[in-house]
Amino acid sequence: MTKPRSRRGGGRPTISDVARKAGVGAITVSRALREPGRVSEELRRQIQAAIGELGYVPDPNARALASARAEVFGVLVPSLTNNVFAEVVRGIYDSLSDGPFRVQLGNTHYSGLEEERLLQVFGPQRPAALIVAGIDQTQTSRRLLETSGCPVVQVMETGPDPVDMMVGFSHLDGGRAATEHLIEAGYRRIGFIGARMDPRSQRRLAGYRAAMEKAGLFDPRLITTTPLLSSVPLGREMFRDALAKMPALDGVFCNNDDIALGVLFECHRAAIAVPQTMGIVGFNDLDMMQVAFPSITSVRTHRYEIGRRSVGMALAAIAGERPEQRVVDLGFELIPRESTAR
Amino acid sequence: MTKPRSRRGGGRPTISDVARKAGVGAITVSRALREPGRVSEELRRQIQAAIGELGYVPDPNARALASARAEVFGVLVPSLTNNVFAEVVRGIYDSLSDGPFRVQLGNTHYSGLEEERLLQVFGPQRPAALIVAGIDQTQTSRRLLETSGCPVVQVMETGPDPVDMMVGFSHLDGGRAATEHLIEAGYRRIGFIGARMDPRSQRRLAGYRAAMEKAGLFDPRLITTTPLLSSVPLGREMFRDALAKMPALDGVFCNNDDIALGVLFECHRAAIAVPQTMGIVGFNDLDMMQVAFPSITSVRTHRYEIGRRSVGMALAAIAGERPEQRVVDLGFELIPRESTAR
DNA sequence: TCCAGGGATGGTAGCGCTACCATGACGTAG
DNA sequence: CTACGTCATGGTAGCGCTACCATCCCTGGA
Incomplete structure (x- = not known):
């Protein structure tokens, strides 16, 4: 006793x-x-x-242990401060706050190895679902996802070969649309400025390149990139570099809105007229784009909705419902504004 | 058998x-x-x-069940997209990524009730530590924190009566410093523009008011606030409201940098000269402030460092070390820039 | 009247791990 | 040589919950 x-x-x-x-x-x-x-x-x-x-x-721990299934969504994003992922994460949290599910957030810092490590850690927790950013997982990560035994949603991008489900849009098409818009507006020497060239940025660049080549305007010297993390100050600097390299530049497609804002500020500072002398297009359409002076053309993406949809699809799969489509393309919209209204 | x-x-x-x-x-x-x-x-x-x-x-679940202690830091913030909290959270994640601890993030949406609910949910998980934003918990939340049986760190602000530990700075002093800077620069009819007036914003407003009263410049009509969530577009709108109410305005202290940026853009649009006709001061010193044209004076706060310190203090407490000080004031710095260089 | 079938409820035995105590080997003091 | 501590290791019994099966009761058909 x-x-x-x-x-x-x-x-x-x-x-x-x-x-x-x-x-x-x-x-x-x-x-x-x-x-x-x-x-x-x-x-x-x-x-x-x-x-x-x-x-x-x-006690969720006892529950998870006894039922071999934790009421946890594992979520992997490359950055917590980047507004883009913050919005996706917000959509995920908001969709999950009613139910019994918790969120286990992992920050991969844009590193495939770190992603593997985090998936390794998630495994024994037996999450109810996994949501991961991007479609370019390493082989190891892919295998971990496939053997996780739970619904998996890859978000932000769409692609041909989902681990399980996908919600996102085509960054290549987005980059192309942005570039075509500049070309149609009459710009010719259009630069590409991109920081932290992750796979999504690479595909936007590919879209840019496709559009430029099709129009017979492509020139590798128009491209300025860096592996550094994106920021407004960096946008300004890169624009100055781009101009130094290519003084005849008359437009830029920026990999994201932070860069675009940096470009706009530098134009003000250097008294370069926007949109007359320089056209600017951003990417993501942060809400400040519409307020900037001049307002900045951008490609609107549906980040919050991506978060919500990914949860919706995962919940459906948990409930045993076959999704009508495993890959959901939420698209994007080019929002023309003053910065390209020549 | x-x-x-x-x-x-x-x-x-x-x-x-x-x-x-x-x-x-x-x-x-x-x-x-x-x-x-x-x-x-x-x-x-x-x-x-x-x-x-x-x-x-x-298996962390089995471990938590057997040892009655989960290797989890519970973190409660009011917003996931607000850059300020995103930075704090990033500091927390970065400090914890080496060790065995996971992060359980809760979004209170600026609601005391939601905070209580989340603490209620955290309880049975027996977290190793709790980090909560702000010092204005409800009585129920305070009791839940006190009885949690783990180290608790309140972050973002300092105050007289910590539940356990605190890391932050004085928002009142920050608001006062910003306002005094405007007064010293020669501005007189200085407005306050603030969105989402949470307790920290209220204290910045109190600092503004103290400075204005001391200088004999206070007028309640100079204050423009809203409970809406802060954003750049909202900053622009509120500035227009403030000007409509008080056309003689010659400066504004903005509750945060988003608002300040909205004000700057509206000044451009309305051809109001900054800093000559209008002085602008923001709060937090996002990195875009230094690049804006004109660059914007702001109160720099140490969000990332707050996140790191909070984890450091919690880890020390877990290890049984008595902290030399339970309340750590990381201060702030006023960064004067072109927007107030009359 | 009896029995099959189905719904409500409960008992038992774990889930994977660690707290607590027991054990045995060794070293040291007396 | 004995008594006693110390160290490394292991066994047992849970942590709080749920899967699985057993039991009980009620209903309805033969």
Whole structure:
């Protein structure tokens, strides 16, 4: 006869406290919580009352251990401060805040190795679903995702070969649309400025290149890139570099809006007339683009919606519903503004 | 004789698989992982080899259940997209990425009730530490924090009565410094523009008011606020409202940099000369402030460092070290720029 | 009247790990 | 040589919950 380990939990009520108080078996309490339909209304009421009185909250760790399935969504993004991913993450959190699911957020810092490490750590947690940014996982990561035993949603991009599901849009098409817009507006020596050239940026650049080549305007010297993290100050600097390299530049497609804003400010500072002497197009359409002076043309992407949809698809898959389509393209919209209204 | 529940985990290796392979007891494997010093070097080597071969990763749920302590930092912030909190969160993630701790992030949406709900949910998880934004918790939240049985760090602000520890700075002093700077620069009819007036914004406003009253310049009509979420477009709108109400305005202290940027753009649009006709001061010193044209005076705050310090203090407390000081004031710096260089 | 079938409820045995204590080997003091 | 501590290691019994099966009761058809 050993005394029970002195409530290491610190005295929080457990499911059997609730069961005792309600005069039922522990398993019935468990069921009342998870499958209320299978418990008679009377017992359900008693149990609810006991839960309220005791302030019982189920222990997610015990639950995960017993059911071999944690109520956790694993989410992997390359950056927490980049507005783009912050919006996706916000959409995910908002969609999940009602239900029982928690979010386990991992920051890969744009590193494939770090992504592998985080997936390795997520594994034993047995998440209910995994949401990962991008479609360029390493082989190891892909295998970890495939063997995770849970729905997987790749977000931000669409591509031909989903691990499971995808929500995003075509960055290549976005880059092409932005560039074509500049060409149609009459710009000719159009530069590309891009920081932190991750795979999505690479594809936007490919879209730029396709459009420029098609118009017979392509010149490699028009391209300015850096592996550094994107920022407004960096946008300004890169624009100055681009101009130094190519003084005849008359337009720029910026890899994102931060860069575009940096370009705009430098134009002000150097008294370069926008849109007359220089056309500017950004990417993502942060809300400041519409307010900037002059307002900046940008490619609007649906980040928040991507977050919401990814959760919706994952939840459907958890519920056993076959998705009508495994790859959802949410598209983008080019929003023409003053910065290209020559 | 019942057959074991058919490996619900899906075949992941467990600690006893490792123990068997290494020819030791399960508990020794557990110790080798958590207190390597207490296991002989030879066994440690064998165990590490077995772990490597099997690809064993400990199950955090089982660990948390058995030890009544999860390797989780609970983090509560009011917003995920606001750059300010994103930076704090980034500091937290970066400081924690080496160690065994995971982060459980909660978004309170600036709601005290939501904060209570999230703390309620964190409770049974038995986190290793809690980091919460702000110092204005509800009574219920405060009690939940006090009874959490783990180190608690309140971040972003300092105040007189910490639940446990605090890292931040004085928003009141920051607001006052910004306003005094405008007064010293010769501005007189200085407005305050603030969106989403959370407690920190309120204290910046109080600092503004104190400075204005001291200088004999205070007038309630100079204040323009809204409960709406802050954004650049909103900054522009509010500035127009403020001007309509008070056409003689010659300066504005903006509750944050988004608002300040909106004001700057509207000045361009309305051909109001900055800094001659209008002085502008922001708050937080986002990196775009230094690049804006004209560059914008702002109050630099140390968000990333706040995140790092909060983790450092919590880790020290977990390790049983008494902190030399429970309240750490990281201060702020007023960065004068062109927007107030009359 | 009896029995099959289905719904509500409960008991038992784990999930994978660690706290707690026991054990045995060794060293040191007396 | 004995007594006793110390160190490395292991066994056992849970942590709080749920999967799986057993049991019980009620209903309805033969």
